[in-house]
Amino acid sequence: MEFSYSREQQMVKKMLKEFAEKEIAPIAAEIDEKAIYPYDTIAKLSKLGLMGMPFPPEYGGAGTDYLTYIMAIEEISKVDASHGVIIQTHNALCCWPIFTYGTEEQKRKYLPDLLSGKKLGAFGLTEPNAGTDAAGTQTKAYLDGDEWVLNGSKIFISGGGIAEVYIIFAMTDKSKGTKGISAFIVEKSDVGFSVPKHENKMGIRGSIAAELVFEDCRIPKDRLLGQEGKGFKVAMTSLDVGRLGIAAQALGIAQGAFDETVKYMKQRKQFGKSLDKFQALSFEMASMKVRIDGARYILYDACNRRDRGLPATVPAAEAKLACSEAASYVVDKAVQFHGGYGYIKDYPVERMYRDQKITEIYEGTSEVMKMVMAGEIFK
Amino acid sequence: MKEFADYKNVWVFAEQRNGKLMNVALELVGEGHKLSREISEDTKVCAVLVGDKVEALKDELYAYGADAVYLLEDPLLGQYTTDGYAKVITDAINEYKPEIVLFGATHIGRDLAPRVAARLNTGLTADCTRLDVNVANYMDYLEANTTASLTGLDREDQSKGLKQTRPAFGGNLMATIITPNTRPQMATVRPGVMAKMEKAEGATGELVKVDVKLAASDINVEVLEVVKAAKEMVSLTDAKIICSGGRGLGGPEGFKLIEELAEAVGGVVGASRAAVDAGWIHPSHQVGQTGTTVKPEIYFACGISGAIQHLAGMQTSKIIIAINKDPECPMMKLADYAIEGDLKKVIPEIIALWNAQ
């Protein structure tokens, strides 16, 4: 296997590196501290085509492949993981299911505004009693004439309250378990839909997560996304795409923390020499780099498979596991090597340490990734 | 090397705005005086004075060392325009054939000189910080101030070509440029670098009134308005003491402390590019390669690590005092007095002591 960046990818990386350093880095600590959604920078990124990268221009997308899109998430997450996940959730978990399962009318209605970033998209699967086990979904939907009526609630929904368009999963036939789940498109303005509370999170605090409540929320019949009873498939295939993005986010955090540590070690002096001159530390940096680079190849290979139309569920799970574990290892050492300075908010590794944890949890925990892989290994 | 027997004398552009000579004009007279004597005893330094009703300025030029003043007056030259000035100066150069022509590297000099040089099809060296005719002097300079090798140079060399030395690559590199095959040899010279001569009140010289041929149709740009900056221009170039702040100030509020220091020591406020780029202070305060070049008696560098481009603009200051948390940064290495510490604690102490004097 040989890997080299295409000219397109080089330019995307260069542009986003510059953007992240000039526009995002100066606000990263503040949006974290105050849990502010970064409207301005997301609007600027929308103009540059980031909110619809891997979708065709006929619906308003930029038309890149998945690999290039994943590199974009990685590049942004090097500086700030909140921005990374906002772009990733929107693209993979809202635009992708509409593009893939939507009717032509649904695509024409929603995609242009979503892909241009005029509207933000979100994805509501998780519930208080249904996380990893989607069969436990308690949100219900029934057809009443020309309208679906939704009741129930969702938690930890990224972009909740900020997004205009939501992909919501609800039981249309409880007796069938996951085969009774259907997917719906809900709009922020729909009557009966509310966002009562924002979560107070440990990390990625610039990306708002919220609870969504549906109380006799009535939506037109044509908001059903895909076939009735096929919602679980919509959710799982969307998460296959999403996991690549989360893997990229984790990889970005790892690389960002690594780069910060290199910079710090060159400049910080103890016992009369800079930290990079201490072999115990510099050798550990080599180990960290091996983990980052290894995870990156697994991720890029998974994207490449998706781009070539090959099955990518298991590779995506592997990529997410590899990248989030690498990130966990790297941020831990990064803070450690920064010593006391790593524990205070003056240095970005403190934030990266907190931001990283979620990458082992959302869009499928590390345990779920291992389940997916084990199933393939022992099939 | 070709011979240029027809070309004689050193001309300097005596830039004036609103009937006031720019400082750099007088610096050029001083430098031109030095160069002319290095060429030969009968070589003169001539100030080229362009404008409308500006003849009175000739006395100041004589006082600062000009042997002659070439006066180019016309109502159409009252306001600077590239077209008008370029035409009359080019015509005069063609008529009188100076050997060297120097301009101040001001916004006007750098607009005008390239246009003139292109019309004359001669060479132009931008933003020089040192000029030499005498080879031995040039070698002394290289030896004392640079890492250059002297191979190929000969102290006895009597050639009179102008060696024009200037910084490039943000001050990382110096280059000496020559103009071997065309005349005049032209250069723009960075303001604040060359020395004025001691003023000799009542000195006189030769006045040459140049026959100016200029029509309104020669000028393609219309000056609608000239606006003076509302704020007093920060005169970094003339300041005896400069108190500069950089990224280490931590934010725009840090400049309050710098202002207090400047007030206490009787200096003006400077800034590094990092502080200017961060929007903490107006760009007119910027010291460095892309800002103003300064050489005050005392330069305070507070929280400035010393990027090459900043050093390029202040390293010839007489005394440099650096205050920084990082004792290893380039500015602390360059400084005559390096104070390792928190500038927010050190500066108030200096202010208190200075005031107590």
Place this chain on the structure above:
Amino acid sequence: MRIIVCVKQVPDTTEIKINPETGTLIRDGVPSILNPDDANALEQALQIKDANPDTEVVVITMGPPQAKEMLQECIAMGADDAILLSDRALGGSDTWATSNAVAAGVKKVGDFDLIFAGRQAIDGDTAQVGPQMAEKLGIPQVTYVKDFTLEGDHVIVKRALEDGYEVLKVKLPCVLTAIKELNTPRYMSVPGILKAAKQEVKVWNAADIGVDLTTVGLKASPTNVFKSFTPKPKGAGIAVAGDTAKEKAENLVAALKEKHII
């Protein structure tokens, strides 16, 4: 209308370091960038195009084949077309010779209404090619442009001075050189990047632009580099002693007094 923007690929001089042992420049790993003032020039042209979509923006540079990358990036920002003047015969040109070559390239593009350039490039800092090219093209110039308005067949610009600015009215066509106060350059966009990666950058050699070979290149250049060198590092000063800020301040003031500096 057609706008030509003259750009240059330069090493990022803020990234250049000096080898402390040899005193030489370390250029390895120094990224090449679009010269900052040129980015402002391109941005102004693109803003005109934003307002008048039938505007064509053509970027032109003279340089080695690697400069194609920068031209692609200009297309990714929104330029329509890009031209690289590249020929061994043009190598080593000083500003006079460069302006002859670029003026010839501009003439070959032809039919232009406006030419933008950056005030100066950060590698040489000469600010000469813009005005010299204007002279070779026989059209007016305004340098240090910090504000711009297009009004029919002329432009109204503000030209920065050290102590203020001038408001000037110039008829088209003319050459304007931009400074950073003019605008904030845009980033490349993703769709722009995809377009740029597919688009051919035109490469013209000296024969293509029909330039007189006795006016370009090292030999034709009226100025020559006689010597290049690095400044000698200044001798190290003294670290002011003291355990507290107060002690250090006292020692500093005492030392300055002792030397009759204050």
